[in-house]
Amino acid sequence: xxxxxxxxxxxxxxxxxVLFGYTxxxxxxxxxxLATETxxxxxxxxxxxxxxxxxxxxxxxxxxxxVCAVTSGPGATNLLTGIATAFADSxxxxxxxxxxxxxxxxxxxxxxxxxxxxAESFVKYSYLIRDAADIPQVFKExxxxxxxxxxxxxxxxxPQDVMEASIGKFHYPxxxxxxxxxxxxxxxxxxxxxxxxxxxxxxxxxxxxxxxVISSGAVKIIREFAHRFDIPVVxxxxxxxxxxxxxMLYFGMVGNNGEPAANxxxxxxxxxLMVGARVADRAVNRPDLITENKVLVHIDxxxxxxxxxxxxxxxxxxxxxxxxxxxxxxxxxxxxxxxHSTWLNTLxxxxxxxxxxxxxxxxxxxxxxxxxxxxxxxxxxxxFVADVGQNQIxxxxxxxxxxxxxLTSGGMGTMGYSIPAAIGARIACPDRQVLAVCGDGAFQMSxxxxxxxxxxxxxxxxxxxxxxxxxxxxxxxxxxxxxxxEMVKLEGDPDLKLVAEAYGxxxxxxxxxxxxxxxxxxxxxxxxxxxxxxxxxxxxxxPR
Amino acid sequence: xxxxxxxxxxxxxxxxxxxxxxLFSRRxxxxxxxxxxxxxxxNVSCMTIVSSGDERTLEQIEKQLNKKIxxxxxxxxxxxxxxxxxxMLIKVRYNKSNRRDIMENCEIMHAxxxxxxxxxxxxxxxxxxxxxKTFIAMMKSVSIVEIARTGTVALPKCAD
Numbered sequence: 001x002x003x004x005x006x007x008x009x010x011x012x013x014x015x016x017x018v019l020f021g022y023t024x025x026x027x028x029x030x031x032x033x034l035a036t037e038t039x040x041x042x043x044x045x046x047x048x049x050x051x052x053x054x055x056x057x058x059x060x061x062x063x064x065x066x067v068c069a070v071t072s073g074p075g076a077t078n079l080l081t082g083i084a085t086a087f088a089d090s091x092x093x094x095x096x097x098x099x100x101x102x103x104x105x106x107x108x109x110x111x112x113x114x115x116x117x118x119a120e121s122f123v124k125y126s127y128l129i130r131d132a133a134d135i136p137q138v139f140k141e142x143x144x145x146x147x148x149x150x151x152x153x154x155x156x157x158x159p160q161d162v163m164e165a166s167i168g169k170f171h172y173p174x175x176x177x178x179x180x181x182x183x184x185x186x187x188x189x190x191x192x193x194x195x196x197x198x199x200x201x202x203x204x205x206x207x208x209x210x211x212x213v214i215s216s217g218a219v220k221i222i223r224e225f226a227h228r229f230d231i232p233v234v235x236x237x238x239x240x241x242x243x244x245x246x247x248m249l250y251f252g253m254v255g256n257n258g259e260p261a262a263n264x265x266x267x268x269x270x271x272x273l274m275v276g277a278r279v280a281d282r283a284v285n286r287p288d289l290i291t292e293n294k295v296l297v298h299i300d301x302x303x304x305x306x307x308x309x310x311x312x313x314x315x316x317x318x319x320x321x322x323x324x325x326x327x328x329x330x331x332x333x334x335x336x337x338x339x340h341s342t343w344l345n346t347l348x349x350x351x352x353x354x355x356x357x358x359x360x361x362x363x364x365x366x367x368x369x370x371x372x373x374x375x376x377x378x379x380x381x382x383x384f385v386a387d388v389g390q391n392q393i394x395x396x397x398x399x400x401x402x403x404x405x406x407l408t409s410g411g412m413g414t415m416g417y418s419i420p421a422a423i424g425a426r427i428a429c430p431d432r433q434v435l436a437v438c439g440d441g442a443f444q445m446s447x448x449x450x451x452x453x454x455x456x457x458x459x460x461x462x463x464x465x466x467x468x469x470x471x472x473x474x475x476x477x478x479x480x481x482x483x484x485x486e487m488v489k490l491e492g493d494p495d496l497k498l499v500a501e502a503y504g505x506x507x508x509x510x511x512x513x514x515x516x517x518x519x520x521x522x523x524x525x526x527x528x529x530x531x532x533x534x535x536x537x538x539x540x541x542x543p544r
Numbered sequence: 545x546x547x548x549x550x551x552x553x554x555x556x557x558x559x560x561x562x563x564x565x566x567l568f569s570r571r572x573x574x575x576x577x578x579x580x581x582x583x584x585x586x587n588v589s590c591m592t593i594v595s596s597g598d599e600r601t602l603e604q605i606e607k608q609l610n611k612k613i614x615x616x617x618x619x620x621x622x623x624x625x626x627x628x629x630x631x632m633l634i635k636v637r638y639n640k641s642n643r644r645d646i647m648e649n650c651e652i653m654h655a656x657x658x659x660x661x662x663x664x665x666x667x668x669x670x671x672x673x674x675x676x677k678t679f680i681a682m683m684k685s686v687s688i689v690e691i692a693r694t695g696t697v698a699l700p701k702c703a704d
Contacts (some may be wrong), residue, residue, distance in 0.1 A: 120563060121570040125613045128559070145613060180555065180616045304607035307600070 003132035004033040004163035006170055007096070010139035012038045013172040016067050018058065018427055019043070020051040024071020026098030026111065029163040031069070043427065043456055046448035048075050050420035052082020052153075054452075056091045057424025060407055061383065063217065065147045066424065069096040073111030076157075080119060081414060083153045087122040088411025089238060090215060092151035094142050095123075099159040102130060116157050124152035132165040136172045144176040149183025150302040151215055183301065187318035192327050194314050195273070198295050199336045202271035204343045205231050208254060208283075211238030211410065212276020212300060218321035222275065223247075225324055230340045232347055234262040236283045237396055239276070241406040245375075245399070251347060255283040257393045257542060261351040268346070273297045276320050279309045280411070299323055362512045364537040367465070371398030373516035374463075377524055379433040383407065383425045387418035387438030390471035393542040395437055404432075416445030419462060423449060426458045433461065433524065440466040440490060450503040450529075459529045464496060467536040475541055500531040511535040547576070548602045549626060549698045551619040552591040552609055556582060560614045564591060567612065573597065573605050577630075577695030588616065592697045594673075621700050623672075628698035631670045634680070637663055637687040646686055653679050664689060 001009075007030050011019070018041045023031050034040055045051045048070045055066030066086075070079050076097040086093045099105065100112045116126045125145050127138045135158075142154040199205060213222050219242050226233050226249050233243050234254045243250035252259030254266050266272060266284075272294050277283065279298070284290055290310050298305075298312035299320060306315040316323055327333070371394060378384070386395035386408040399406065407425065409417040422436035438446075443464045453460055470488040477485050500507035508523045508530065510516065523532045554560050561580060568575050576594040583590050595605055602620075609618045638646055650657060650667060653675065659666035669679050673696050680691070 116559065117562070120566050178613065181613045302611070304604065304611050307607075308604060311600070 001167055001170055002029070002033065002163065003129075003135055003158070003165045003167060004029040005037050006132065006135040006167055007139065007158065007163065008033040008037040008040070009170050010136050010172060011040055011067065013136075014065070014139065014143050016040055019067040019069055020045055020054040020058070020424065021069040021096075022048050022051060022071065022075055024075050024098060024111070026072035026100060026160045027069055027075070027096070028071075028098075029160065030096065030098065030158070033163075042069075043423075043452065045420070045452050048078035049082045049416070050423075050446060050449050050452070052079050052086060052093060052095065053414075053417050053420035054424035054427070055093050055095075056082070056086050056089075057385065057407060057421030058428045059091050059093060059424075060214075060421075061405065061425045061428035065092040065094055065143050067094050067096070070098070071111065072098045072100055072115075072160075073113045075111075076115040077113050077118065081412075083119055083155065084122040085409050085412040085414040085417060086153045087124070089211060089409065090151045091153070092146040093153040094139075094146050095153055095155045097155065097157045098163070099128070099157045101161040102159040103161070105159065116155065119155050122153070123155045124150075126155040126157065128157045129159070129162050132162045132167045135162075135167070136170065140173045141176050141178065144178075145181060149181075150212075150300075150305075184303070184317045185319045185322050187299070187316045187323035187326060189326065191314055191316045192323065193330065193332065195297050195316070195327065196330055196332045196336060198271050198297065198314065199229065200332075202295070203340075204269045205229075205271040205273070205340065206265055206269035207231055207233045207273045207275060208235065208266060208277055209233060209239040209242040209275050210236040210277025213239060213242045213320055214276075216276065216301065216320040218276070218324055221321060221324045221328065225328065229336055229338055230344065232265055232340070232344060234259075234265055236277045236280075236410070237408065238410040240396060241401045241404070244403070245401045249344075251351065253396050257396065258283075259397065261347065264350050265347050269294055271295045271297070273299065274312070275299045276301070278305055281309075284309070361537075364512050364535050364540070365510055365514070365516070367394045367536060367540055368398055368543075370510070370516065370534055371395070373520055375400035377517060377520040378404075378435060379524075380404065382433040382435060383422070383429065385418045385422040385425060385434065385436045387436070387442040388413045388415045388472075389439045389442060390467075390475065390540070390542050391437060391439045391442075391465045393472075394465075397543055415442040418442065419446040419449050419453075419460070422460045422462075423453055423456065423458045426460055427456065434459075435461045435463060437463045437465070439471060440464055440468060440493060441470045444490075444493070447499065450499070450505070453529050454503055454505075459527060461524060461530060461532065463532045463534060465534050465536045466496070467538045467540065468493065469538045471536075471538070471540070472542075474538070478541070496531055496533045506530040508532045509535070545596045546599065546602060547594060547596050547622065548605070549621050549623065549628060549696065550591075550593040550595065550605065550609065551621070551698065552593060552615055553583070553617040554589050554591060554612075555614045555616065556587050556589040557614060560589070561591075563612060563614060564593075564609070567608055568593075568595070568605075571604070571608060573601060579695040579697050581697075592695070594696050619700065621698065623698075626698045626700050628672055628696050629670055630673050630676050630696045631668070631694040632676050632679070633658075633666060633668055633692045634683060635664055635666045635689040635691070636683055637689055638665055639663070642686055646683075649679075649682050653682070655679060
């Protein structure tokens with residue numbers, strides 16, 4: 001048995017069913033072993049960055065560790081943005097890179113890059129395997145580290161000679177024991193009881209939920225908790241979908257681009273429970289001021305997040321699902337009021353429903369009107385993958401999540417995330433409707449993956465909001481740079497109808513004259529993948 | 545700005561130093577000094593890091609160090625509760641008129657002359673970081689040729 005056989009067998013032992021990657025000389029032995037030793041399906045992407053995004057979409061939908069494998073040098077460096085994107089959003093990945101022969105490391109040979117060094121600040125951990133005998137142990141540890149505690153990407157760099165070396169009997173370790181890595185799962189009961197005391201006293205409690213709620217599998221218990229005690233909920237961008245958009249207790253996304261009612265609710269609360277959220281600058285305008293008029297409870301699996309941006313009154317470290325399960329079992333909960341209608345009524349009064357503007361012209365569709373129609377037309381459990389740019393803000397603000405999921409690159413804001421992540425999500429859930437919604441800028445950063453989509457028969461509904469601009473930056477220039485629109489005009493763009501045709505996909509187009517519901521119905525009902533182009537006014541702004 | 549000493553036990557593996565040092569640069573934490581050496585267990589190294597910053601930064605440093613998977617244990621202490629030592633070699637130029645002075649200063653500061661030539665002497669001093677600073681200041685009036693310092697190592701004071 002060779003090192004690469006052991007790599008393949010290790011993935012099999014971990015229950016990996018699919019991985020995403022791109023081959024090359026330094027990783028070819030691995031793909032060879034993968035095909036001979038296992039039934040794992042490998043998806044050939046069109047550029048390495050997409051492999052990490054696909055693994056991310058896959059991991060987010062399955063709740064398991066996503067895997068990608070690429071070659072050394074440029075293959076590995078192309079993967080970096082994808083790794084950083086996963087790191088920023090705490091998505092569990094195992095990223096395998098081929099490396100040049102051990103003896104050549106450090107001599108700048110063909111396709112050599114120090115990927116461990118390059119990726120250091122945005123991996124949870126990394127390994128350079130020197131001895132093929134270490135492979136099973138390293139893989140076991142890597143999956144454990146990636147998928148526990150605060151999840152994140154782990155990088156395994158394997159020199160080609162290590163893959164080719166023969167090892168004795170393959171033995172996969174049953175458990176991992178790392179003396180320096182023991183993430184806290186159970187929350188401190190004393191702290192949990194303090195939270196209950198605060199809940200008993202509070203008149204205006206609020207829950208702010210982040211991506212941590214989803215990654216710990218705590219969505220159900222958080223909903224239960226909010227409903228039992230009649231507590232309003234707001235979310236960060238990563239927490240969209242924890243509450244159904246139309247839940248009476250949900251007030252939307254907070255932050256600079258958030259719902260005014262959500263920000264108001266957070267500001268006016270006297271008890272704020274931050275759950276699985278980082279309190280980052282995009283969500284909270286002035287983190288240092290947040291505790292001025294309220295008690296702040298911060299619950300997170302990562303002790304370093306607590307107190308990083310704001311000093312909480314009550315910190316609790318641990319797994320959110322465990323903590324809320326424990327909390328819900330406390331006897332003293334009976335003293336916590338189960339009705340907060342006075343507080344809720346104040347918030348309802350501030351919740352103005354934004355009216356959608358009818359199409360201003362025959363040419364363009366109003367974004368709000370489009371998202372309204374799309375939300376009604378898409379499946380109840382659709383997976384909605386939002387890209388980055390104005391479209392991301394429109395998606396966050398306007399899409400109605402019912403029983404579906406909302407995925408986006410929240411922390412890193414990586415353009416071009418939606419199409420590859422949607423492919424990963426669809427491969428994870430072949431029976432669910434998956435939509436990738438992007439702008440014409442991001443589309444061109446990932447349009448090569450239309451081929452992967454076709455090769456994998458992944459029927460993604462690609463929706464491109466075309467305004468021939470890099471709209472988010474244009475908006476920034478409008479606000480802060482005296483309307484000097486440099487570097488934001490997209491000229492020479494391809495005709496998407498011809499692009500769709502070139503990839504053998506149906507093309508649909510919606511403009512101001514279109515009957516939205518009807519057109520969306522036709523587009524979404526088709527079996528195969530397709531591209532829908534939606535014409536948006538270049539002057540359209542995101543809501544304030 | 546406060547000072548803090550971090551005594552960090554890490555797995556003795558290749559790349560660990562760059563992971564820890566990289567953490568400081570990536571998060572804009574200061575490193576005033578950093579010393580690494582093996583412990584009695586050859587699988588474990590001890591890094592002694594002195595850093596400065598406001599209270600929140602110093603707390604973040606500890607938390608971020610603890611997050612590193614190669615970090616086994618982090619102990620922090622401030623100087624009064626620890627014994628902190630630094631070793632310095634300092635080469636100075638001397639002449640007849642100041643030789644006595646230098647020797648007296650060495651005596652006061654418990655420094656030793658460990659090497660000497662016709663015009664230069666090499667002095668060794670091992671003391672608290674504060675006294676090392678004082679000694680440098682004393683030698684400035686002479687003529688310092690070059691200096692090598694180890695950085696601070698420290699352990700908490702004995703307590704039963």
